[in-house]
Amino acid sequence: MKTEAAIVGAGPTGLLAAETISKKGYNVAVFEEHKRVGYPVHCAGMISVEGFKRLGVEPDPLFHQNTVYGGRVYSNDGSCLTIKDNKPRAYIIDRGSFDKHLADRAVDAGVDICLGSRVEEIVLKQGVASSLKIDSSDVKSEVFIDAEGAKGRLLARSGIDTGQQGVYNGFNTELCVDSIEADMVEVWFDTEIAKDFFVWVIPISENRVRCGLGTSESNGATKLKKFVKKRFNKDSNTIHSGLICTGGPVNQTVYPGLMLVGDVAGQVKPTTAGGVVIGGLCGKIAGETTVKALESGNVQLLDEYDSAWRAKYGSELQTMLFLRSILNRMDNDRMNRIFSAFIEEGLEDKFTRLVEDGDMDMQADVIKRAVSDPVILGALAKSAGRIALSEILSVFRF
Ligand SMILES: Cc1cc2nc3c(=O)[nH]c(=O)nc-3n(C[C@H](O)[C@H](O)[C@H](O)COP(=O)(O)OP(=O)(O)OC[C@H]3O[C@@H](n4cnc5c(N)ncnc54)[C@H](O)[C@@H]3O)c2cc1C
Structure with a gap:
């Protein structure tokens, strides 16, 4: 198989990069290891109202579940600071359906999404990305984008070590509760439960919440069960886990013929580990850079990607990283x-x-x-x- 842009991962960042390139008429293939885009879901699904605007996505009823105006922030002795705006601040979404929506948009723009296609290696020839190894076949392309998410396993297998720091376990569960303020989130700072991060309670409705935590320790699922018991006097339902990135961007996001986008590049807010918006915006920049390189026939132009996204979001992420280091x-x-x-x-x-x-x-x-x-x-x-x-x-x- 041969394409002009080959992307690993049908998460939001890979899909937004793919859509941007395909809209300009280039052939794009996205390879996703799972059989269904967006699943399994591990995300808490909170995205800012401004973030939606920046990404150019409307809050569609297909994935929009709730709207929140502020939050109550607690320390471990129960002291609480309430911060409430008079305008909507964030949408609560179903991440699986959200990713599916982005995939539908990408397909409408002409992207070929290959499901159940696990990329085993990014093959480098004399240091230049030259193909993707999938099963026993090779996919050749002019440009490669790695949007594989936080694990970075594929990069490691391909011999690239980004040295990413601050990648911790995140856990999430959903449960019915007697009643909760449907327009306010809760954030709990408690190093005994969520070391180096926090616990969140996100209302989906007045009677349903998504509750989760991030932690640098190894027993997060047990801690989450304990928190749920204490806060709601309930047992937890199924707990989903994933990785959260709190350590800021990696040092190098471009290699010859290859760009890193989203969680694998650390394009995530270190304060909250939210990576859909900034990662998605960087995905679009990777897409625009790809278009430039393909238009000019000069793949070396991909080098511009690193400075382009850092110029827009580098110092934002750096400041958030300083706050994260203080909180920790x-x-x-x-x-x-x-x-x-x-x-x-x-x-x-x-x-x-x-x-x-x-x-x-x-x-x-x-x-x-x-x-x-x-x-x-x-x-x-x-x-x-x-x-x-x-x-x-x-x-x-x-
Ligand atoms: C518990 C938890 C809660 C979170 N809550 C929020 C939140 O409320 N708001 C927010 O903005 N962010 C949140 N995040 C972070 C958010 O989920 C990520 O920042 C975001 O998903 C990053 O997008 P991505 O496209 O880089 O990676 P991903 O969404 O992880 O997508 C990567 C895709 O690549 C695929 N893939 C990986 N390896 C291969 C391979 N070798 N071959 C083929 N396919 C492959 C994966 O299957 C996956 O579909 C949360 C994360 C966790 C763990």
Whole structure:
């Protein structure tokens, strides 16, 4: 088989790259190891309203399940900060149906999606990507895009080590509950349950939630069961697991003839591990770069991909990574003290205003405004201590 662009993985980032290339009339084949696009689902399915606009996707009833306006953020002693906007902030979606929708769009644009096709190796000849090995056949192409997701197993098998850091286990379950605020998410910071990340409760309706956590420890499913029991007095249903990326972008996202897109490239918000929007936008950039290279007949132009996506999202991801590194240094005691100080100082309104003006995907501006606000800094100094505060400020001196 021969094509002009060959893409590994029919996740959102691979599909958006494929659609972008095919719309310009080039032959694109996407190879997906599963027999059905979008399944199995492990994602919590929360995507910002702005993110949908940026990706050029309408919240279709086929996958849109709910709309949320804000959240309640808890520390482990139950202290709570409530941040609620008066406009919709995020859509809750069924990820399987969402990916299927993107696949239908790609197919309408002319993309050939080959299901049940596991790529075993990206064959490099003298360092240049030259074909994909699938079963016993070879797929040749001008350009290759690896959008295989967080595991990066294919790259490793192909002899490429990206050195990606901060890839942890994520767990998710869905359950019926007696009643929950349908327009508010919950986030719980508790290092005993979700070390180096957090627990989420996402309402699908007033009586159904998606609950999950990320953790750098190995016993996340047990911890999630414990949390569900404590929070809802229920036993967990089936728990799905996947990998979350919190370590920021990998150092190199282009190799001769090959671009890395999405989770495998670390194009994921380190604060929340949300990778659909920024990964999807980078997928589009990979698609545009491919079109440029094919139009000019110069595959070396693929090199521009790395600087193109970093120019748009590199510093955003870097700032979020700094915040992630600070959060990872907080134990429960320190977090409880910070929450109490924020509540005592009446900072909920200030945080609400910051969030109202802020962007859920491009978080750098709101993070920088928060850590340069004298009232917030005062509360941090009081609760986290001067040493912790100078640590925080040193991280933001860039
Ligand atoms: C528990 C959990 C909750 C999450 N919640 C959210 C959230 O609420 N919002 C958000 O934005 N993000 C969330 N994420 C992250 C989000 O799922 C990813 O960032 C996103 O799916 C990345 O898209 P991708 O296209 O790079 O990879 P993926 O969506 O993982 O797609 C990769 C595809 O490649 C296929 N593949 C892999 N290897 C091969 C191979 N060798 N041959 C052929 N096919 C292959 C896989 O089967 C898969 O279909 C969550 C992740 C987890 C684990």
